Amino acid sequence: MLETIWFVLWGVLWAVYFMLDGFDLGLGALMPVLAKNETDKRVIYHAMGPFWDGNEVWLLTAGGVTFAAFPATYAVMFSSLYSALMLLLFALILRGVAFEFRGKVDNAAWRGLWDACLWLGSFLPALLLGVAFANIFMGIPFDAQGVYQGTLFTLLNPYGLLGGVLFVLLFMVHGSLWLAIKSDGELAARAQAMAKRLWPALVGVAVVFLAATWVSTRLWANYMSNLALWVFPLLAVAALLYNRLAMAQGAWWKAWFASALTIVGCTFFGVAGLYPNLLPSSLDPAFSMTISNSASSPLTLKIMLGVALVMVPVVIAYQAWAYYTFRHKVTEEDLAYEEY
Amino acid sequence: MDVLMLSRLQFAAATFFHFLFVPLTLGLSVLVAIMESLYVSRGDEDYKRMAQFWGKLFIINFAIGVVTGITLEFQFGTNWSRYSRYVGDIFGSLLAIEATLAFFLESTFIAVWIFGWKKLSPKMHALSIWLVALASNVSAYWILAANSFMQHPVGYVLRNGRAELDDFLAIVTQKWAVLEFVHTVGGAYILAGFFVMGVSAWHLLRGRETALFNKSFRMAAVFALVFAVFTAINGDLSGKEVAEKQPSKLAAMESHWQTKKAAPMYLFVVPDEKNAKNAVELFPIPGALSFLAFGDFSAEVKGLSDIPPADRPPVLLTFLAFRVMVGLGTLFIVLAVLAWLKRKKLEQNRWLLTILVWVIPLPYLALQAGWAVAEVGRQPWIVWQLMRTADAVSPIATSQVAVSFAAFILVYGLLGLAAFYLIFKYARKGPAPLAAAEGR
Incomplete structure (x- = not known):
């Protein structure tokens, strides 16, 4: 029971991470297309500035909870995905530093360097997270001892890459909508148009991904035996459709929330299908890391649950307050303050 | 080189680099919080400008500290998967609790502080930097409790x-956790104190913003003095704890080979690790090692020769790092006393100001040396007498680790250059003119 609770929380943490960091990863990846001049770029940086760091902690926590609640899964998953994770980490490092360093030297080449880091540090994590999760859904080749039998290129299979493209598109739509909310004038118009333009592509890739999931993974088995789980894919589909409707009405906040729900629905769709696996082995289902063969002791799970039940609502409360405090559109005044 | 050695080097490089930035974050957050509180309570604009000036340096430093911390957590999974599997039940939960309890708070409120100068009331704004300071220090406690489990596993x-x-x-x-926390945070506060004194001294030598930098200097001098003394006392207690619980580390710290009662301490030693003895031992202080280790001049101190070679840590590195840490710690007490004595007539003591500019790097060196003692001295164990480092490494390809290690060196090297360039630039630039500060 405890293991199942932690499995659900594990899924929730990843979903919240994708929902929050998704918009700033997507926006960073789109910046070269959306920004036409220096002011645009600074508006985009400011639209993410107060949020990205707090968002990224959800990744750290999702990783930390994998470590704490399912240490054996953490061990197999992280050592198997070694090269992909290292790429992800370096990308996130360059990205995080870009936010703080870019505006600190008044020189076009300096800024260009950090803009490139922001782009790479946004696009690559979006892609890699998608590739990683698609491979987790499908299973990766590791043996009875948890030793990975593939390379980085094993992960770059068609289904994995499709997952990568799906994540990139989900995050790009999410990011465009965020900029549509946070900016004004031409930049906002470009962001709105971008969201609308990307939407059909997202729908197309999502349909192909669902079909490929049927063929390549065993996720559907759970859906056949438990009809209640259908709420997750249906939520994702409904939110995705409502998203376009809200865009057509110019209701950008609603569209953004719909996009957030789409991401949550997609994540839960995969996680619910995985249960009770955390990381299936593609060599033999008997080798798979599951909640029962990889969980921590009941005492650890209990203590952690206590901490989570108290602290996570507190975290959500102050993060929500921070979002509320910085909910306004980025103004010229905000940009002027960067000078010193 | 094999996966084990490469993974050790990679983790060492990543940790050392991370810890170039963490101590200043720990200490400067507290100082900036005090400065801003003084502004709120007294309304003196100088304190606001101080908070903004030191806050800017804090932010540059903070950014690197945060992003390089994430790689450490993930490396336990990527490079030390057998370790993670073996102790994840305990070690993993400490890290996860750290993230939920402290890291969220720190990351959320640093952004609130950076972007909130105009959006929040002065009190709320000052509260946000206090929350950052509190969170970084709480975060340190959980990380160090986790490290203490590796040093002295209990529970x-x-x-x-x-x-x-x-x-x-x-x-x-x-x-062990309490002592390690106090010692590490004490060291970090010394570093922050000397950093603020050094940068202030540089400006005072040039006669710039003297009122503001005098205030900064005095605050930092008290801070540095209190924690230099405090950390030395705590260091003695920590040494006794090591003597009791990790005798091989203590023996390596002193390059002490033969088990004996009333063991002397030599002021000058050249270890000869290969032949399990010291090539040179000069200036003995009779019974001093016994006394420092056990509070008794006649106590028996175990020597490295009585520890099987397979269980000995690398002696030379542990020994040198320990000497560097203790030597510098002593120097910091002397300098902090001088700085405190002369704090009211700094401009007349230009020699002292000049010295303080040049010693800015030394606390960094001392803290790195301290970690080398703790971690190298713990070898060959990853968890003391429970798991060997060699048994902890992931079953992964050497080429993967070779590539990632090279990437760490390259990326961290460049980032380090950029970070220190910016810290230099903004430290020299000095605070914003009064008008600009008011305009916020």
Whole structure:
């Protein structure tokens, strides 16, 4: 029971991470297309500035909870995905530093360097997270001892890459909508148009991904035996459709929330299908890391649950307050303050 | 080189680099919080400009500290998967609690502080930097409690082929964790104190913003003095703890080979690790090692020769790092006393100001040396007498680790250059003119 609770929380943490960091990863990846001049770029940086760091902690926590609640899964998953994770980490490092360093030297080449880091540090994590999760859904080749039998290129299979493209598109739509909310004038118009333009592509890739999931993974088995789980894919589909409707009405906040729900629905769709696996082995289902063969002791799970039940609502409360405090559109005044 | 050695070097490089930035974050957050509180309570604009000036340096430093911290957590999974599997029940939960309890708070409120100068009331704004300071220090406690479990494992039971949690409070409140936290944070506060004194001294030597930098200097001088003395006392207690619980580390710190009663301490030693003796031993202080280790001049101190070679840590590195840490710690006490004595007539003591500019790097060196003692001295164990480092490494390809290690060196090297360039630039630039500060 405890293991199942932690499995659900594990899924929730990843979903919240994708929902929050998704918009700033997507926006960073789109910046070269959306920004036409220096002011645009600074508006985009400011639209993410107060949020990205707090968002990224959800990744750290999702990783930390994998470590704490399912240490054996953490061990197999992280050592198997070694090269992909290292790429992800370096990308996130360059990205995080870009936010703080870019505006600190008044020189076009300096800024260009950090803009490139922001782009790479946004696009690559979006892609890699998608590739990683698609491979987790499908299973990766590791043996009875948890030793990975593939390379980085094993992960770059068609289904994995499709997952990568799906994540990139989900995050790009999410990011465009965020900029549509946070900016004004031409930049906002470009962001709105971008969201609308990307939407059909997202729908197309999502349909192909669902079909490929049927063929390549065993996720559907759970859906056949438990009809209640259908709420997750249906939520994702409904939110995705409502998203376009809200865009057509110019209701950008609603569209953004719909996009957030789409991401949550997609994540839960995969996680619910995985249960009770955390990381299936593609060599033999008997080798798979599951909640029962990889969980921590009941005492650890209990203590952690206590901490989570108290602290996570507190975290959500102050993060929500921070979002509320910085909910306004980025103004010229905000940009002027960067000078010193 | 094999996966083990490459993984060790990679983790060492990543940790050392991370810890170039963490101590200043720990200490400067507290100082900036004090400055801003003084502004709120007294309304003196100088304090606001101080908070903004030191806050800017804090932010540059903070950014690197945060992003390089994430790689450390993930490396336990990527490079030390057998370790993660074996002690994850305990070690993983400490890291996860750290993230939920402290890291969220720190990351959320640093952004609130950076972007909130105009959006929040002065009190709320000052509160946000206090929350950052509190969160960074709480975060340090959990990380160091986790490290203490590697140094002195308690509260566990061996079950199901791994170490499982048995007594959570025993782990979190063990004496080792408390001492390690106090020692590390004390060192970090010394570093921050000397950093602020050094940068202030540079400006005072040039006669710039003297009122503001005098205030900064005085605050930092008190801070540095209190923690230099405090950390030395705590260091003595920590040494006794090591003597009791990790005799091989203590012997390596002193390059002490033969077990004996009333062991002397030599002021000058050249270790000869290969032949298990010291090539040179000069200026003995009779019984001093026994006294420092056990508070008794005649106590027996175990020598490295009585520890099987396979269980000995690298002696030379541990020994040198320990000497560097203690030597510098002593220097910091002397300098902090001088700085405090002369704090009211700084401009007349230009020699002192000049010295203080040049010693800015030394606390960095001392802190790195301290970690080298703690971590190299713990070898060959990853968890003291429970798991060997060699048994902890992931079953991964050497080429993967070779590539990632090279990438660490390259990326961290460049980032380090950029970070220190910016810290230099903004430290020299000085605070914003009064008008600009008011305009916020």
